[in-house]
Amino acid sequence: MTKLQKLLSVAELDQSMVNALLDTAEGFYKIANEPSTKLSTLKGKTLVNLFYESSTRTRTSFELAGKRLSADVVNITPSGSSVSKGESLADTAMTIDAMNADVLVVRHGSSGAAEYIQKQVRARVINAGDGLHEHPTQALLDAFTIRKQKKTLTGLTITICGDILHSRVARSNIMLHNMLGNRVRIVGPKTLLPSEAPYDVETYFDLKTAVKDADVVMALRIQSERMGTGNLASLREYSKTYGINESVLAWAKPDVILMHPGPMNRGVEVSSSIADGPQSHVLNQVSAGVAVRMAVLHHLFS
């Protein structure tokens, strides 16, 4: 098994590394959700969260993961830093590096930003979402959630719905499930699907057909902030055609699980009753986030 040096893309992982990470996360799951217990893996190490885009789940769970492993954790956002004075990405990264950060968790609106930063710094970089490109720890925590429910991570049918074109979550998940031997379907309006799917996916335009007999249905947020005009006629029309509700989920396997990376637009991507219903694992994904990020940090430094 190769050792984890950084985590910029799912492409850096192989199946045995994924299983090792998820096994470690399984062991951390109780500690992750029990604030009184801490491990000393990152004692004396500094984790810097450098987030150029908004985040609730990812930033908080990296902060908690770092703290549960006894790291010193610092959060940087553009508005309160010299980024707002025009400092470049490379200069900001090198400045943080000069303060001896050990791990830099980066979120940025440009695809490739995390890799660019890794080239400038000594610290180990984790990609927490770069533009349309990748979000590897989200795919890992999704896989953790799936494995917990399905007791397997292979031979499953996973349907990913909605704005695939602008979704780094979709891209990382597709890569991961291609590697793990799951069948991946994508479905959405033509304008929100990649014109040439570079991975092994089955493309659908009809939601019910795409969901038929699926083990996992993953809805995605409409990424309005990354869209040009013409991507989407109206949210109302989108939700009528591609919103997940009871009658759509009825087409899937009876034990289907519904996932969404969050933040959800209720009534657009998923109906509220489904989001809060028994098939929804949206909050389990969030809980998994701390344990999985602890596992990634642990493997980077052990």
Ligand code: NCD
């Ligand atoms: C996702 C992201 O930022 O890519 N959110 C997350 O990390 N949970 C998805 C999104 O913003 O829609």
